[in-house]
Each structure stands twice: as C-alpha cells, then as structure tokens.
Amino acid sequence: MIETKGYAALLPGSLMNEWNFERREVGPNDVQFDILYCGVCHSDLHQIRNDWFEGIFPMVPGHEIVGRVAKVGTNVSRFKIGDLVGTGCMVDSCKECESCRDGEEQYCENGNIQTYNSINHYTDKVPTYGGYSKTIVVKDDFVLRVPENLSLPGVAPLLCAGITTYSPLKYWKVGKGHKLAVLGLGGLGHMAVKFGVAFGADVTVLSTSESKREDALKLGANNFIATNDQQQFDSVKNSFDFILDTVSANHDIAEYMGLLKTNGTHICVGLPNDPSQIPAFTLVSNRKSLAGSLLGGLNETQEMLDFCSAHDIVSDVEVIDMSYIHEAFKRMERNDVKYRFVIDMETL
Structure with missing residues (x-):
C-alpha cells in the first residue's frame, strides 16, 4: 500500500x-x-x-x-x-x-x-x-x-465545472443562431458563459445580483438581466432557445421557463436540495422541455x-x-x- x-x-x-x-x-x-x-x-x-x-x-x-x-x-x-x-x-x-x-x-x-x-x-x-x-x-x-x-x-x-457545462451545450448543439441564457454566475455559470460564447451563441446571464453585470460582460456575455428587477425580467419573456440552469440554491424553475421561446429547453446542471414542482401547463403551453445533464x-x-x-x-x-x-x-x-x-x- x-x-x-x-x-x-x-x-x-x-x-x-x-x-x-x-x-x-x-x-x-x-x-x-x-x-x-x-x-x-x-x-x-x-x-x-x-x-x-x-x-x-x-x-x-x-x-x-x-x-x-x-x-x-x-x-x-x-x-x-x-x-x-x-x-x-x-x-x-x-x-x-x-x-x-x-x-x-x-x-x-x-x-x-x-x-x-x-x-x-x-x-x-x-x-x-x-x-x-x-x-x-x-x-x-x-x-x-x-x-x-x-x-x-x-x-x-x-x-467538473467545465465538463458539466460543456457537455449539455454540445449535446443540444448550442451555437451560432441560438439565444442562450445562463442562469447563475458562479463556478458553473462562468464556464457556461465562456463555452457559450466560444460556440457562437448569443449569451445572456440571468442573476439576482446586479453587481455581477460588469463581470458577466467581461466574460463575454452579450447581455445581463437582473432577475429580481421585474421590468428587466419581463423584458426577456419568450426570448431564449435554451436556459442552462447552474443554480444550486432552491429556486422556481417554472418561473424561468417563461423566458423560453416555443420549443425552448431548460437544462438543469445545478443540484438544489429541495425537489422542484413544474406545472404541466408550463411545459405544454409552448412545447417546452425540462432536461438535465450530468458531467x-x-x-x-x-x-x-x-x-x-x-x-x-x-x-x-x-x-x-x-x-x-x-x-x-x-x-x-x-x-x-x-x-x-x-x-x-x-x-x-
């Protein structure tokens, strides 16, 4: 030994x-x-x-x-x-x-x-x-x-943080012509921004912290939305092809799914402790998908x-x-x- x-x-x-x-x-x-x-x-x-x-x-x-x-x-x-x-x-x-x-x-x-x-x-x-x-x-x-x-x-x-975000972006073929929202700007989120930009997507960071706006733009994001500002939040409803959700704290996924276009996909890679409940109407109203990815x-x-x-x-x-x-x-x-x-x- x-x-x-x-x-x-x-x-x-x-x-x-x-x-x-x-x-x-x-x-x-x-x-x-x-x-x-x-x-x-x-x-x-x-x-x-x-x-x-x-x-x-x-x-x-x-x-x-x-x-x-x-x-x-x-x-x-x-x-x-x-x-x-x-x-x-x-x-x-x-x-x-x-x-x-x-x-x-x-x-x-x-x-x-x-x-x-x-x-x-x-x-x-x-x-x-x-x-x-x-x-x-x-x-x-x-x-x-x-x-x-x-x-x-x-x-x-x-x-870990790198491959956890790279893998779903590759699997769903996120790239040029897609609008990608990255929910959360932490260890996972900042890598999702870097990869999304490198793949050619139009990247928006969604965060509760207005203080992260400057950092998000420096990382290459095209836009930043402070989600606790209702006016900003409402301005991007029905906007995104994909949301890559990196948040590990408990949050209302159904609310964010309202930001997806028809046929949009919300991809979870963060791991909150509490289970989420998604109303069926949230999925069927615009043929949206809720998905997950592991490494x-x-x-x-x-x-x-x-x-x-x-x-x-x-x-x-x-x-x-x-x-x-x-x-x-x-x-x-x-x-x-x-x-x-x-x-x-x-x-x-």
Whole structure:
C-alpha cells in the first residue's frame, strides 16, 4: 500500500483536518500521479454534511484534480512519468453496459464509481478518497491528458465545472443562431458563459445580483438581466432557445421557463436540495422541455480539454492554502469567490 496524507472530514459535518491514509499499490492498468492542484466544488460541502445521502467517513473530498505522473502500471502505454494529467468526478465504471459502450460512463447503468465517497465494487471494494491529498492512484482509462499550454490551477475546475457545462451545450448543439441564457454566475455559470460564447451563441446571464453585470460582460456575455428587477425580467419573456440552469440554491424553475421561446429547453446542471414542482401547463403551453445533464464521458472530457487548449479557456480561480478550506467553504456559501477556489496541494 502507498502511504499518503490528506485533509478529511472524520464525521458528518465535522471540521476537516489532516489525515494519514493508504492508497492501493499501482496495478498493471493504473496510473499514480502526485496532485498539484485540486478544485473546491460546492458538492464537496454538500457531501461532508450528508446533505444528499449518507456518506462514507472519514471522507477526503475533491474531484477536480491535476498533477504529474509519478508511476505507471506495466500495461499502461498512454502515459509516462512526468506527464501532466487530471481526473474528474469518476474513477471507474462497468465498461460493459450500453451507456459505457457509447462513451457515456457518467450514466453507467451499473453505477459509475465516484472519485470520493464511493465504494469501488468493481475492484477492491474499499472507499474512494479524493483530491484533497498528496497523491492518487487511478485506473488509466479514467486519467486525462492535461494540455501543457494552460494554467494548471485554472484547469482543475474544468474537470467538473467545465465538463458539466460543456457537455449539455454540445449535446443540444448550442451555437451560432441560438439565444442562450445562463442562469447563475458562479463556478458553473462562468464556464457556461465562456463555452457559450466560444460556440457562437448569443449569451445572456440571468442573476439576482446586479453587481455581477460588469463581470458577466467581461466574460463575454452579450447581455445581463437582473432577475429580481421585474421590468428587466419581463423584458426577456419568450426570448431564449435554451436556459442552462447552474443554480444550486432552491429556486422556481417554472418561473424561468417563461423566458423560453416555443420549443425552448431548460437544462438543469445545478443540484438544489429541495425537489422542484413544474406545472404541466408550463411545459405544454409552448412545447417546452425540462432536461438535465450530468458531467460528460471520458472521451468528451478529453475533447473539452483539447478545445480549451485551442481556445485558451480556463476557469477563473482563487488559489488557496489547504488550511484555508473552512473559510473557503463559508465564502462559497456566500457566493464570495470568482469563480472557483483551487487548493495548492504543496501547502498540505
């Protein structure tokens, strides 16, 4: 076993502290890489609090991980020691079901294995531990090549916030000639703006915070609507082909669907705690659709990284020390970050 160190929540809702633990030895199809940066996702906070489901503790969060290869298994030919690599939200899947065969491992019908807070029932039957740590061992299929020309701290959030917004925009073929509204301007939302603009769509940011207008326009948005201003809100009714909803706080989805054109689609990628209720009339009146999207498959995630390399796209980040994580969580809940915290793992 490989001894390493991480930051863990030992019990649900507890403060995180330094924790020594073990990774598995590098197998024939594994890659071990030393972690340089790890993004801080809102889901990290949800999971250490057991907000969604009962977690596995001690819990080492982190699924936006970049680093350099330290060791490769005997069957691994895609990577060598010293390569820049990354791993996102998944570290395994069955590879046999229809979704996996179609390159949609995130929808594995037998359950994908999350990078942390999961039991890998395909291999060693032990809990997975995430990127708030010094090193990690991952099956080579789930390791991604990180382009050398991009800023590493800015790459880390691409492996969750990036692919979570890239994938639905690609699936629904959002691009030139489409009017896209991005609901919420945070870690997910700012990436949705960057990708929407890069794909050629006319992008409007919808936010309750008028203070975000200047930032939205700087990111490339064509327009900004303060949704708590009724006059502004009403001015864009029946306006959009797509709404990409990145909001993780509870909100009235049906109200926003009134901003869609006939045949418009509201795509949810944020994960509020409370269930939403959508009146049937909201859907049938103008043949509107309510949809959702979760991450992207391995091939699509690599495609996204290569697209970012070609278009010089990274996340806007604030790099922090590991010891700052509790303050970072508090600020994240206040939406006081532009737009993603990233931990410099040298500080652990």
